[in-house]
Amino acid sequence: ILNVEQSPQSLHVQEGDSTNFTCSFPSSNFYALHWYRWETAKSPEALFVMTLNGDEKKKGRISATLNTKEGYSYLYIKGSQPEDSATYLCAFPYLTQGGSEKLVFGKGTKLTVNP
Amino acid sequence: EAQVTQNPRYLITVTGKKLTVTCSQNMNHEYMSWYRQDPGLGLRQIYYSMNVEVTDKGDVPEGYKVSRKEKRNFPLILESPSPNQTSLYFCASTRTGWETEAFFGQGTRLTVV
Numbered sequence: 001i002l003n004v005e006q007s008p009q010s011l012h013v014q015e016g017d018s019t020n021f022t023c024s025f026p027s028s029n030f031y032a033l034h035w036y037r038w039e040t041a042k043s044p045e046a047l048f049v050m051t052l053n054g055d056e057k058k059k060g061r062i063s064a065t066l067n068t069k070e071g072y073s074y075l076y077i078k079g080s081q082p083e084d085s086a087t088y089l090c091a092f093p094y095l096t097q098g099g100s101e102k103l104v105f106g107k108g109t110k111l112t113v114n115p
Numbered sequence: 116e117a118q119v120t121q122n123p124r125y126l127i128t129v130t131g132k133k134l135t136v137t138c139s140q141n142m143n144h145e146y147m148s149w150y151r152q153d154p155g156l157g158l159r160q161i162y163y164s165m166n167v168e169v170t171d172k173g174d175v176p177e178g179y180k181v182s183r184k185e186k187r188n189f190p191l192i193l194e195s196p197s198p199n200q201t202s203l204y205f206c207a208s209t210r211t212g213w214e215t216e217a218f219f220g221q222g223t224r225l226t227v228v
Contacts, residue, residue, distance in 0.1 A: 031213050031214075032213045032214055034213075034216060034217070036216075036217075042221075043205065043219035043220060043221055043222055044158075044205070044217075044219050045219070046216030046217065046218075049213075049214060049215060049216050051214055089157075089158070091217070093213030098171075100163070100165065100171045101146065101163075101165060101211060101213065102160060102163065102173065103148065103160070103207075103209075103213065103217060104160070105150075105157050105158040105159075106157060107155070107156070107157035108157060
């Protein structure tokens with residue numbers, strides 16, 4: 001089973017703090033790297049799909065960078081707000097030896113922003 | 116509106132009583148998959164389908180069956196549920212190639228007693 005690692009597992013920050021977390025994935029046979037935001041009692045929703053080394057994407061106060069050669073992606077949140085509290089998941093698609101496409105998720109980073 | 120619809124949202128059942136969780140998408144996506152989410156373990160793939168009549172096992176397929184007779188539907192079948200299948204289940208769909216995001220259903224909270 002292919003491993004996608006996220007760190008830290010959980011994070012508590014104060015409102016207004018900026019924060020970042022990491023997703024590590026295999027650097028070989030790269031297709032794309034996904035980031036999802038998962039609020040409690042809801043479904044995961046996509047934030048970014050990143051496909052190119054050096055890619056940098058931004059959505060409001062949230063941004064992400066990608067390094068495919070070393071196999072990591074960072075997610076940044078600037079000026080965290082309580083509504084940013086959620087679990088942030090990264091997912092790594094890959095092609096199996098049998099030719100099937102699979103999407104493997106990390107365990108997520110649970111962010112809590114205290115007012 | 117583009118969506119993935121799962122039913123039911125909540126289900127309590129008894130050990131051994133066959134059940135089906137339905138999943139339907141309206142985006143003409145080729146790829147659909149089922150995940151279960153358990154505390155500390157993240158989202159784990161149960162089964163997936165790359166297109167009609169093409170399905171394959173994910174990482175935790177034991178005790179589950181799927182079928183893909185139509186492109187829009189991908190039901191998850193538990194022939195003889197057991198308490199260790201108590202979990203939160205998500206269906207997801209995407210276009211093949213993974214250059215676009217996966218869309219998730221609302222989730223099904225299953226309890227097997």
